[in-house]
Structures are given as C-alpha cells and as structure tokens.
Amino acid sequence: MTPARTDHEARRHDVSEAVWRVLAEHGFAGLTLRAVAAAMGASTGLVTHYFAGKHELIAHALDILETRTRQRPRLKAPASGLPALRAHLLNILPLTSEGVAMNRIWVGSWDVALSDPALFAAQATRYDRIRAVLCTAIEDARRLGxxxxxxxxxxxxxxxLSxxxxxxxxxxxxxxxxxxxxxxxxxxxxxxxLAAGAGRPA
Amino acid sequence: MTPARTDHEARRHDVSEAVWRVLAEHGFAGLTLRAVAAAMGASTGLVTHYFAGKHELIAHALDILETRTRQRPRLKAPASGLPALRAHLLNILPLTSEGVAMNRIWVGSWDVALSDPALFAAQATRYDRIRAVLCTAIEDARRLGxxxxxxxxxxxxxxxLSxxxxxxxxxxxxxxxxxxxxxxxxxxxxxxxLAAGAGRPA
Known part of the structure; x- marks a missing residue:
C-alpha cells in the first residue's frame, strides 16, 4: 500500500466520522457539505471532492449507518425461543451512548427515506427482514411451550417490532x-x- | 372585515396548504421556501413575505401539524376503561389517507425535533401528555376488572404508546x-x- 493510498483511506475515514458527528448532533436536516466540512475543520471544497451534492451525502450517511449497525457490539442471541427474541429486541434499543447516537440517526433517516423511492424500498426490506428474524424466534418459542x-x-x-x-x-x-x-x-x-397464556388450555 | 384582510387570510391559508403538501410529499428534508413557492405556483419572493427563513418555515409547519392533529376527525373515546384506551390508540394510527399524511409528517418531524431544544421539549411534553391520557384509561380498566x-x-x-x-x-x-x-x-x-390475565387470581 502506497503512502498516498493510506492518506486517502485515512481522509475517507475522517470524512465518515464527520458525517456521523453531524448526524448525531443535527440530524439529516442539518447534514450539509458545509456542516461536514466544519466538523472536520476543513474547507467545503475538500468535502465536495467526496460528495457531488446532498444526495450523495445522504447515501453515504445511510451506508455508514448500515455498516455501523451491522458491526455494533450486541448481545449474542441465544439459539432460540424467548431468550433469542429478548436479545433481538434489546439489541435494537438505545441502551448505550453509541446506541443512542445510532438510533437517533435511524429515527432521523425516516424523514428522508419516506420521500425517496430507493431509500424507502431499502428501509421496507430491512423491516421485513427484522420481522422474519423475530418471527422465527417466536415460532421456536411457541414450539418450546x-x-x-x-x-x-x-x-x-x-x-x-412496533x-x-x-x-x-x-x-x-x-x-x-x-x-x-x-x-x-x-x-x-x-x-x-406475551408468555402469560403459555401452558393454559387453549 | 375589509377585502384586504380577507385576501390576506386567504393567502395565508394557501401558504399553509402548500407547506402541508410539500411535507406530505417531500418531508422536512424537502421543505424549502422554493418548494413551497412551487407548490403554490408563486414566486419565492412571495413566500419570503411569510417566512424569514427555514427556521420560521419549520415552526409554521409544526403549528399546522399540531392544529390539524387536534382538529382531525376521530373516534369519540368512550368514557373509560379498555374501550377508551382502544379509541385513543386507533386515533393515532394511519387508518385514512389524511391519517397517513399526518403520520408521515409527524414521523418526519422527529428528525428536526431531536436536534432543536425547543422542538424537542415540545415533543417530549406532547408524549408525556399522551401517556398520561392512556394511563388514566388503563387505571380505569384495572378498576373495572x-x-x-x-x-x-x-x-x-x-x-x-410504544x-x-x-x-x-x-x-x-x-x-x-x-x-x-x-x-x-x-x-x-x-x-x-394485556387483558388476558384479568379475573385470574393474582
């Protein structure tokens, strides 16, 4: 890896960090090239090198959000049943400062996602997938009594999920x-x- | 009432309608003086006559949202207990096209409200108040068995409420x-x- 490559990667990382900080503090409404530049202590010109405009900036923001959500520390879900369901639900909640920032950004993303067909579809698919995971745990819990x-x-x-x-x-x-x-x-x-009726005659 | 006054009121109403349409379609991220002007078929200059900038525009948007929410058609809540709780919950949901638009705008408002101390406080107070209303219905339901x-x-x-x-x-x-x-x-x-345990020995 050449030094130039390393600098480029490092700078990309700085830009992503700045986008995250702007989102956590000001939300999508406050996400502008100028705000990202200010959060980096850089010129707006430098940031336009990475993003042609607001649309690219929002797309990058959602990429970071998805990546950080996937990589976040979380409870390892037990194999099945109610304990698995419990772990899945707790892993969504804002239980740590990082979890608060992440959820604040997710909730903020609903405004832009509800008006952009591609983002809307991505969000809808995401919730389908989460419901399917919860559904499997619930079916296991039912089978386990x-x-x-x-x-x-x-x-x-x-x-x-609601x-x-x-x-x-x-x-x-x-x-x-x-x-x-x-x-x-x-x-x-x-x-x-939910469990209260288990074991009673149907 | 003078004709001038009537024109002014009518124009204010047109502006509010345009703000609502922009929000329902594009969310807070798309709420700009230019978008409101376009939705009215008017010049941006006319809209700046009503709003000095984005902040005033958002404040007006939230005023309209609050007013329309208060005035929306809804189920009359029965006096007390579970039927009252049910009516309160159904009155929140997007069960009509107007309810969809209203909820889309409420959900979109969370992004701006989470980053603005005054809007944050207003939203927090609003949820406190709704929880208190639900709590009263729940206490009645408990007393009624x-x-x-x-x-x-x-x-x-x-x-x-969650x-x-x-x-x-x-x-x-x-x-x-x-x-x-x-x-x-x-x-x-x-x-x-929630009701399943009622009537069983504690």
Missing part, C-alpha cells in the same frame, strides 16, 4: 424517564405478558 | 402489509393480550 400454542407468529413479530421501535422514539425524547434499566424492564414485562 | 389488578398503569401506558408509534412507522413503510383493518386487528390482539 414458552408462548401460547395459539400465538400468531407473524402478528406477534409485527407487534414486537413496540421496540416506538420505545426507541420515547426513550430518545425522554431519556430521563427511560434509562436503560427501565427500557429492559419494559421489554421483560412485554415478553412476560 | 378489564385488566389484571397487578397491571402497572404507567408502564402499560409507555408500552401501549406499540402504537412503532406500528405507525411499520405501516408507513409497508402500507400493503399493514392496511387499516390489519392495524386494527393488531391493536385488538395487543389489548386482548
């Missing part, structure tokens, strides 16, 4: 009322309510 | 998978699950 036999796995997956995404929003707007331990209690209450 | 005696009303209010807001997001991103009747089924399933 952890959930009532009559539980509708697809509906419960939609309900569980509950978790809405809890993200409430925790972002009221961090003092929803500290990490309270978010976890709410998830455990939610799962206990 | 519709929910288990051990139900924690504050926690359930937070869970119910579920509903997250369902809004999923329905916006997957309208074909979440038509109005399916959203209503999910709410009814959710309420039935």
């Amino acid at each position: 952890e959930l009532p036999v009559e539980a509708d796995a697809q509906r419960l997956a939609a309900t569980a 509950f978790t995404h809405g809890l993200v929003v409430q925790a972002l707007f009221a961090p003092d009322s929803f500290p990490p331990e309270h978010q976890i209690e709410l998830v455990d209450d939610f799962l206990a309510t | 519709e929910l288990p005696v051990e139900a924690d009303a504050q926690r359930l209010a937070a869970t119910a 579920f509903t807001h997250g369902l809004v997001v999923q329905a916006l991103f997957a309208p074909d998978s979440f038509p109005p009747e399916h959203q209503i089924e999910l709410v009814d399933d959710f309420l039935a699950t």
Whole structure:
C-alpha cells in the first residue's frame, strides 16, 4: 500500500466520522457539505471532492449507518425461543451512548427515506427482514411451550417490532424517564405478558 | 372585515396548504421556501413575505401539524376503561389517507425535533401528555376488572404508546402489509393480550 493510498483511506475515514458527528448532533436536516466540512475543520471544497451534492451525502450517511449497525457490539442471541427474541429486541434499543447516537440517526433517516423511492424500498426490506428474524424466534418459542400454542407468529413479530421501535422514539425524547434499566424492564414485562397464556388450555 | 384582510387570510391559508403538501410529499428534508413557492405556483419572493427563513418555515409547519392533529376527525373515546384506551390508540394510527399524511409528517418531524431544544421539549411534553391520557384509561380498566389488578398503569401506558408509534412507522413503510383493518386487528390482539390475565387470581 502506497503512502498516498493510506492518506486517502485515512481522509475517507475522517470524512465518515464527520458525517456521523453531524448526524448525531443535527440530524439529516442539518447534514450539509458545509456542516461536514466544519466538523472536520476543513474547507467545503475538500468535502465536495467526496460528495457531488446532498444526495450523495445522504447515501453515504445511510451506508455508514448500515455498516455501523451491522458491526455494533450486541448481545449474542441465544439459539432460540424467548431468550433469542429478548436479545433481538434489546439489541435494537438505545441502551448505550453509541446506541443512542445510532438510533437517533435511524429515527432521523425516516424523514428522508419516506420521500425517496430507493431509500424507502431499502428501509421496507430491512423491516421485513427484522420481522422474519423475530418471527422465527417466536415460532421456536411457541414450539418450546414458552408462548401460547395459539400465538400468531407473524402478528406477534409485527407487534414486537412496533413496540421496540416506538420505545426507541420515547426513550430518545425522554431519556430521563427511560434509562436503560427501565427500557429492559419494559421489554421483560412485554415478553412476560406475551408468555402469560403459555401452558393454559387453549 | 375589509377585502384586504380577507385576501390576506386567504393567502395565508394557501401558504399553509402548500407547506402541508410539500411535507406530505417531500418531508422536512424537502421543505424549502422554493418548494413551497412551487407548490403554490408563486414566486419565492412571495413566500419570503411569510417566512424569514427555514427556521420560521419549520415552526409554521409544526403549528399546522399540531392544529390539524387536534382538529382531525376521530373516534369519540368512550368514557373509560379498555374501550377508551382502544379509541385513543386507533386515533393515532394511519387508518385514512389524511391519517397517513399526518403520520408521515409527524414521523418526519422527529428528525428536526431531536436536534432543536425547543422542538424537542415540545415533543417530549406532547408524549408525556399522551401517556398520561392512556394511563388514566388503563387505571380505569384495572378498576373495572378489564385488566389484571397487578397491571402497572404507567408502564402499560409507555408500552401501549410504544406499540402504537412503532406500528405507525411499520405501516408507513409497508402500507400493503399493514392496511387499516390489519392495524386494527393488531391493536385488538395487543389489548386482548394485556387483558388476558384479568379475573385470574393474582
């Protein structure tokens, strides 16, 4: 690897870091070439070297968001059933400062994604995929007798993801009322309510 | 009322309508003086007569959103208990085309609200108030024997609002998978699950 390549890679990394900081603080509404340049202490000209305009900047922002979400530290999900479902839900929530920044950026991305067909489709596919993962855990839990036999796995997956995404929003707007331990209690209450009918005659 | 006054009022109404259409189609990311002018078929200069800049435009957008939300047609909530809780939750969801537009704009507003202290405080207060309304219905339901005696009303209010807001997001991103009747089924399933323990010995 030549030194020039190394400099280029390092600079790309700096740009991505600056985009992340701008998003975490100002959201997509505040994401401009000028704001990214200011966050790097660089000229706007330098940033335009990486992004032709706002559209490319947003696309890069969503790439970073997707990559960081995939690579984030998280609870290893147990193999199956309710413990797996619990781990999946907790892995979504803003339980750490990095998790708060990431969720703030995800929630902020909904505004742009709802108006851009390609971003909309990517987001819709993402939620389909998450619901499918939750659905599998729910089917396992039902088979293991952890959930009532009559539980509708697809509906419960939609309900569980709804509950978790809405809890993200409430925790972002009221961090003092929803500290990490309270978010976890709410998830455990939610799962206990779902499980309450297990073992009873249908 | 002088004719001049009437013209002014009519023009203000046109501007608000244009802001609403821009938001419903392009979100806060697409809300610019130029876009509002284009939606009115007017010059940007005319729009700057109403808004000094982006900040005033966003503030007006949120005022319209709040007013239209307050004035929207909705189910009259029954006096108390689970039926009241159900009506409150259904009144939040995107069950009509107007409800879809309104929710799309609310969800889009989270990006700007998370980065502006005054908007953040307004949104946080709004959610406190909604949780308090849900909490009252839940306490009534518990007293009426519709929910288990051990139900924690504050926690359930937070869970119910989480579920509903997250369902809004999923329905916006997957309208074909979440038509109005399916959203209503999910709410009814959710309420039935909460109620399932009622009447059992604690």
